[in-house]
Amino acid sequence: xxxxxxxxxxxxxxxxxxxxAADYDGMLQLWDRDEPAPIYVAEEGDPFVGWPAIEGYFANxxxxxxALKVRxxxxxxxxxxxxxxxxxYEMHWNAKTxxxxxxxxxxxxxxxxxxxxxxxxxxxxxxxxxxxxxxxxYARRVARFAVDPDFAVAHAPxx
Numbered sequence: 001x002x003x004x005x006x007x008x009x010x011x012x013x014x015x016x017x018x019x020x021a022a023d024y025d026g027m028l029q030l031w032d033r034d035e036p037a038p039i040y041v042a043e044e045g046d047p048f049v050g051w052p053a054i055e056g057y058f059a060n061x062x063x064x065x066x067a068l069k070v071r072x073x074x075x076x077x078x079x080x081x082x083x084x085x086x087x088x089y090e091m092h093w094n095a096k097t098x099x100x101x102x103x104x105x106x107x108x109x110x111x112x113x114x115x116x117x118x119x120x121x122x123x124x125x126x127x128x129x130x131x132x133x134x135x136x137x138y139a140r141r142v143a144r145f146a147v148d149p150d151f152a153v154a155h156a157p158x159x
Contacts, residue, residue, distance in 0.1 A: 004077045008087050008116065011123045016070040024058035032117045032124035041129040043110050066098035069151050072112075083118040091130070094151040105155060107147040109133060 002010075011030070018026040031038060031054070040048040040057060048054045070093045078086040091112050097104045115127035 004079050004085060005075060007123060008077050008085060009075055011116070012072055012075070012087070012089070015125075016072065019070055020068050022062065022065065022068070024062060028055065028058065030124060032119060032126040034119075035117070035126040038126045039128065043108065043130040043132045064097055064099050065095055066103065067094075067096040067151075067155050069094045069148070085116045085118070085123060087114045087116060088112065092148075094147050096155045103157065105147050105152060107151075 015027060015030050018024075018030070033051075037050055038054060040054045042048070042057065048057045070091060072089045072091045075087060075089040077088075080086065089112055091110045092107065093110070094105070094107045097106065110130040110132055113129045113131065114125055116123040116125055118124075
């Protein structure tokens with residue numbers, strides 16, 4: 001039997017592969033639709049509470065993101081009761097914007113805390129919070145690492 005770390009690591013791999021593929025419908029399939037008031041807190045804005053708000057956030061991503069790549073590490077898991085899991089991990093993202101934002105390359109770091117419920121189809125999110133670093137710490141880290149080199153090359157403007 002797989003460990004909780006293995007199960008949630010595989011879940012996150014699938015979740016972020018769908019995010020990187022701009023498969024927002026597929027991402028939403030990994031949320032617990034039985035939850036009446038899911039919470040999604042992205043680093044860039046106010047909390048999204050409820051399905052219309054979360055679906056609106058992903059719809060906006062379709063309009064403003066041309067490419068995205070996410071990697072995670074330092075996964076810490078807990079299972080306080082059999083059908084509930086807590087996941088904490090660190091994340092780095094690379095993005096290429098489009099539309100009104102123009103074509104920009106951006107990157108960032110977050111810590112993520114998520115709650116998942118075991119359902120017949122597997123683990124499903126219902127509470128997701130990105131916790132950015134404090135501004136001075138974040139600025140130092142971004143200055144050191146910024147956009148991953150392979151992402152920058154793959155998404156450089158064509159001449």
